[in-house]
Amino acid sequence: MEEQEIYILGVGHNTIVYIDLAESCGYKIAGLYHYNEERTGEYVHGIPIIDSNTNLFQRESLGGMNFIVSVGENAIRTNLSNKIREMGGNIPTVIHPSAIVSKYSKISEGVVIHANSVVQADASIGKDTVLSYNTSLSHTSSVGESCYIAFNATIGAYIKVHDFVLMGQSASLVSGKLEYVGKNAVIGAGAVVINNVEADTIVIGNPAKTLDK
Numbered sequence: 001m002e003e004q005e006i007y008i009l010g011v012g013h014n015t016i017v018y019i020d021l022a023e024s025c026g027y028k029i030a031g032l033y034h035y036n037e038e039r040t041g042e043y044v045h046g047i048p049i050i051d052s053n054t055n056l057f058q059r060e061s062l063g064g065m066n067f068i069v070s071v072g073e074n075a076i077r078t079n080l081s082n083k084i085r086e087m088g089g090n091i092p093t094v095i096h097p098s099a100i101v102s103k104y105s106k107i108s109e110g111v112v113i114h115a116n117s118v119v120q121a122d123a124s125i126g127k128d129t130v131l132s133y134n135t136s137l138s139h140t141s142s143v144g145e146s147c148y149i150a151f152n153a154t155i156g157a158y159i160k161v162h163d164f165v166l167m168g169q170s171a172s173l174v175s176g177k178l179e180y181v182g183k184n185a186v187i188g189a190g191a192v193v194i195n196n197v198e199a200d201t202i203v204i205g206n207p208a209k210t211l212d213k
């Protein structure tokens with residue numbers, strides 16, 4: 001099969017992780033794009049920053065180009081992804097070969113699943129959501145669009161995680177204890193969640209409680 005080219009949008013501390021991921025999935029990295037025009041021409045781990053995001057979005061079309069948006073922040077990643085799609089670019093679903101994703105699950109476009117994660121049967125993941133490494137999504141649960149599920153996070157069965165949720169590293173949603181995590185909620189690192197989480201709230205601790213700011 002011919003090697004497909006892909007561009008990575010966003011250059012930061014985890015760019016190398018995305019380079020590694022894309023190459024592990026059989027892509028050839030054609031170049032990086034950065035928001036800062038002054039960095040054009042630099043090399044990052046041997047891959048050139050070929051242009052700025054601004055110039056990229058001034059092109060007539062992105063038709064025929066594949067992209068990974070390597071931005072952790074959910075709203076920024078989603079805005080960039082939507083722009084790319086509006087201009088005809090493609091954001092493929094990228095799943096590390098060591099991840100175990102059930103053929104009975106439903107994975108939407110632009111989803112990224114890093115190494116060693118597990119998605120069980122009857123689970124679903126919405127557009128532009130990232131599952132970092134070592135995460136697990138149990139059966140009959142769903143993660144909405146534009147979420148970031150950090151490494152070692154676990155989501156039990158029969159739980160609905162709404163859009164734009166950040167789940168911190170090693171956080172856990174306990175099967176049988178909760179039904180949903182509301183839109184835009186943040187689950188603190190290491191939290192053990194046993195109650196529903198309302199939209200726009202932050203929860204921390206074990207058992208997780210709302211963080212009043």
Ligand SMILES: CC(C)(COP(=O)(O)OP(=O)(O)OC[C@H]1O[C@@H](n2cnc3c(N)ncnc32)[C@H](O)[C@@H]1OP(=O)(O)O)[C@@H](O)C(=O)NCCC(=O)NCCS
Nearest residue numbers: 150151167168169186187188189190191202203204205211
């Ligand atoms: C929950 C979180 C969002 C809060 O961040 P913040 O709004 O900047 O809050 P602060 O750091 O000011 O902490 C506020 C209070 O919550 C406590 N706290 C913060 N994060 C906590 C956590 N994960 N577990 C328990 N307590 C926590 C702090 O000790 C502090 O308590 P105090 O007021 O008694 O001193 C953040 O700490 C977190 O866990 N983010 C997830 C990070 C992550 O996993 N990213 C993915 C990897 S890329």
